[in-house]
Amino acid sequence: MTLREENLRLSRRLAIVALGMFGFGFALVPFYDQICAALGVNSIVKRSEAPRNTQIDASRTVTIELDANAHDLPWRFRPLVNHLTVHPGELATVEYEIVNLRGAPVTGQAVPSYGPQRAGEYFQKLECFCFTQQTLAPGETRRMPVVFVIDPGLPKDVNTIAVSYTFFEVAGRGGKS
Amino acid sequence: MSAVIDSHGHAHGHDHHHGPRGGIMRWVTTTNHKDIGTLYLWFSFIMFSIGGLMAVGIRLELFSPGLQFIDPDFFNQLTTMHGLIMVFGAIMPVFVGFANWQIPMMIGAPDMAFARLNNWSFWLLPFAATLLVLSFFMPGGAPGVGWTMYAPLTVQMGIGMDLTIFAVHILGMSSILGSINIITTILNMRAPGMTLMRMPLFVWTWLITAYLLVATMPVLAGAVTMTLTDRHFGTTFFNAAGGGDPVLYQHIFWFFGHPEVYIIALPGFGVISQVIPAFSRKPLFGYASMVYATSAIAIISFIVWAHHMYTVGMPVTGQLFFMYATMLVAVPTGVKVFNWVATMWKGSLSFETPMLFALGFLFMFTLGGFTGLVLSIVPVDIQLHDTYYVVAHFHYVMVAGALFAAFSGIYFWIPKWTGRMYDEKLGQIHFWLTLVFFNMIFFVQHFLGLAGMPRRIPDYALMFETWNAISSIGAFGMGLAQLLFLYIVVKCIRSGEPAPQQPWEGADSLEWTHLPTPAPYHTFETPPVLK
Numbered sequence: 001m002t003l004r005e006e007n008l009r010l011s012r013r014l015a016i017v018a019l020g021m022f023g024f025g026f027a028l029v030p031f032y033d034q035i036c037a038a039l040g041v042n043s044i045v046k047r048s049e050a051p052r053n054t055q056i057d058a059s060r061t062v063t064i065e066l067d068a069n070a071h072d073l074p075w076r077f078r079p080l081v082n083h084l085t086v087h088p089g090e091l092a093t094v095e096y097e098i099v100n101l102r103g104a105p106v107t108g109q110a111v112p113s114y115g116p117q118r119a120g121e122y123f124q125k126l127e128c129f130c131f132t133q134q135t136l137a138p139g140e141t142r143r144m145p146v147v148f149v150i151d152p153g154l155p156k157d158v159n160t161i162a163v164s165y166t167f168f169e170v171a172g173r174g175g176k177s
Numbered sequence: 178m179s180a181v182i183d184s185h186g187h188a189h190g191h192d193h194h195h196g197p198r199g200g201i202m203r204w205v206t207t208t209n210h211k212d213i214g215t216l217y218l219w220f221s222f223i224m225f226s227i228g229g230l231m232a233v234g235i236r237l238e239l240f241s242p243g244l245q246f247i248d249p250d251f252f253n254q255l256t257t258m259h260g261l262i263m264v265f266g267a268i269m270p271v272f273v274g275f276a277n278w279q280i281p282m283m284i285g286a287p288d289m290a291f292a293r294l295n296n297w298s299f300w301l302l303p304f305a306a307t308l309l310v311l312s313f314f315m316p317g318g319a320p321g322v323g324w325t326m327y328a329p330l331t332v333q334m335g336i337g338m339d340l341t342i343f344a345v346h347i348l349g350m351s352s353i354l355g356s357i358n359i360i361t362t363i364l365n366m367r368a369p370g371m372t373l374m375r376m377p378l379f380v381w382t383w384l385i386t387a388y389l390l391v392a393t394m395p396v397l398a399g400a401v402t403m404t405l406t407d408r409h410f411g412t413t414f415f416n417a418a419g420g421g422d423p424v425l426y427q428h429i430f431w432f433f434g435h436p437e438v439y440i441i442a443l444p445g446f447g448v449i450s451q452v453i454p455a456f457s458r459k460p461l462f463g464y465a466s467m468v469y470a471t472s473a474i475a476i477i478s479f480i481v482w483a484h485h486m487y488t489v490g491m492p493v494t495g496q497l498f499f500m501y502a503t504m505l506v507a508v509p510t511g512v513k514v515f516n517w518v519a520t521m522w523k524g525s526l527s528f529e530t531p532m533l534f535a536l537g538f539l540f541m542f543t544l545g546g547f548t549g550l551v552l553s554i555v556p557v558d559i560q561l562h563d564t565y566y567v568v569a570h571f572h573y574v575m576v577a578g579a580l581f582a583a584f585s586g587i588y589f590w591i592p593k594w595t596g597r598m599y600d601e602k603l604g605q606i607h608f609w610l611t612l613v614f615f616n617m618i619f620f621v622q623h624f625l626g627l628a629g630m631p632r633r634i635p636d637y638a639l640m641f642e643t644w645n646a647i648s649s650i651g652a653f654g655m656g657l658a659q660l661l662f663l664y665i666v667v668k669c670i671r672s673g674e675p676a677p678q679q680p681w682e683g684a685d686s687l688e689w690t691h692l693p694t695p696a697p698y699h700t701f702e703t704p705p706v707l708k
Contacts, residue, residue: 007290011361014360014391018353018395021392021396025429028425032422108418
């Protein structure tokens with residue numbers, strides 16, 4: 001084999017490695033999802049496991065403050081109550097209302113955040129509109145519940161949890177104008 | 178066949194029909210590894226000047242608290258472009274320039290394996306650089322997202338972001354092609370008798386660097402491609418609303434980004450491993466262990482990436498793994514530093530400019546390595562994340578590490594390249610100015626970081642004023658000192674004293690022992706005989 005042929009063969013192999021690594025970058029996407037699922041991180045829009053049969057801790061009350069935002073989205077989005085008081089371990093339901101103000105169907109996804117942040121893992125959602133994407137017809141109004149339990153393991157110094165939902169538009173779906 | 182080449186690129190007295198052609202077309206169409214090496218070096222210097230000007234702009238704004246000269250948007254654009262231009266435009270090409278000039282001469286090959294591809298690898302760069310700089314003039318300006326281009330900010334940027342993404346694609350393409358060329362040259366085109374374990378260490382470090390580039394640049398290309406499709410084609414790789422995750426971007430980016438750190442550092446290690454033995458007049462201590470240590474650093478670099486993102490909320494198990502893996506890097510790096518010191522032990526040292534820069538490298542790079550070790554500790558890092566302590570750390574390894582190694586290499590090889598000696602006195606003044614001003618800029622940033630000053634913010638609390646003023650004065654001084662460097666190089670090319678074949682008596686690789694000075698346009702067309 002001449003030197004030129006050897007050089008070309010080696011360079012082809014290296015080019016295949018480079019192409020493979022380009023694919024590897026994309027393979028990290030599903031791999032990352034699997035790792036997160038296996039480790040139980042990144043689960044804020046996943047249904048919590050059904051609560052074990054725990055006692056309601058009537059000695060404590062926790063104030064839940066509700067907040068709702070639509071990010072760059074022509075939706076009016078609000079909770080029907082601004083705050084409520086629950087005991088840890090008690091099943092509670094709140095309702096939200098969204099109105100699509102755009103003359104076209106729009107798909108959105110809600111993402112929750114919590115203040116203080118560490119309260120998030122104790123706010124167990126059994127039913128939530130954030131589990132799926134929501135598609136609203138033009139002008140449609142929809143009421144949606146969130147069913148939740150505060151884990152009695154909530155640290156004692158947390159008396160108030162702010163729960164804030166933000167709807168983001170899912171681009172490319174539901175007729176982005 | 179002695180073609181003396183002056184700074185204008187004309188060739189004098191060539192009695193050989195293979196000499197370079199005249200005029201600008203020589204540089205556009207050249208397939209000669211020495212010409213291409215020169216192109217890389219000058220390109221790198223131009224980008225170094227542009228990136229340096231941006232750094233001066235940043236330090237000008239940070240000279241005193243409050244907003245004086247630059248609005249916050251433009252400040253963000255400056256920090257972003259300073260990083261991208263210095264990493265991809267200055268530091269990486271300067272070492273590719275070294276590789277082009279030196280690797281064929283050091284292994285006894287006539288040229289690079291794919292000479293035309295080599296030309297193309299270089300000429301991609303000016304286009305990428307133009308795209309990067311043009312992004313400043315787009316509506317919305319250049320991206321102000323930081324050189325790491327984190328999602329989701331990248332999705333919100335203007336059209337300048339798209340130009341930057343394409344620039345990164347082109348830069349990546351150039352690096353991959355160049356690396357394939359370098360690997361093929363080193364593996365297939367060594368002179369008879371030049372076994373792998375007889376290669377100069379500079380060649381070894383470049384072989385390993387080229388493998389790192391082939392393995393990681395495509396991953397970066399993938400990351401910016403995902404950003405591009407997220408921006409324009411409705412995918413949601415990094416968009417939480419569509420089921421994606423911005424943290425995923427950080428994982429993909431740093432899977433590239435950490436090996437990239439060693440892509441920048443390893444060729445510098447190679448240069449230092451040539452310079453220190455030459456000026457100690459002793460062979461390199463522990464050659465084989467140097468090769469293994471370099472390989473070990475390269476392999477470990479693939480499993481430490483998440484130490485850049487301890488604060489994203491990963492599980493403690495993950496933090497522990499990445500912390501221990503990161504600390505492990507200190508072991509092979511320690512081997513290298515030990516070997517460099519042991520090479521000098523009982524050597525007959527002399528302190529010309531290349532050696533001064535090599536020693537500056539040794540001290541400053543080790544300091545940067547230590548602060549890296551400090552930052553690898555999770556609880557400490559969570560305190561120091563995104564503060565000026567991190568800025569100080571990576572400038573110690575990037576500037577006092579890679580850049581000092583590049584200066585050392587330029588002063589070391591410029592007699593061979595141009596046939597002329599640089600002005601030793603001015604070279605030493607350049608070294609001392611650079612060293613003092615460098616520390617003035619960055620040593621004090623450790624204090625700022627420990628006191629909690631966040632990075633990438635154009636304003637700061639009043640208590641940080643003194644150190645910031647000192648740091649900014651250092652930056653202005655360092656910028657001016659580099660004008661002296663330009664003067665030294667131009668003076669050397671135009672009117673330096675003619676250099677002997679072996680200006681450094683301790684240097685023993687092929688380009689010194691087998692080739693006249695300056696190196697002829699074509700070398701080793703028949704392979705040298707190695708004993």
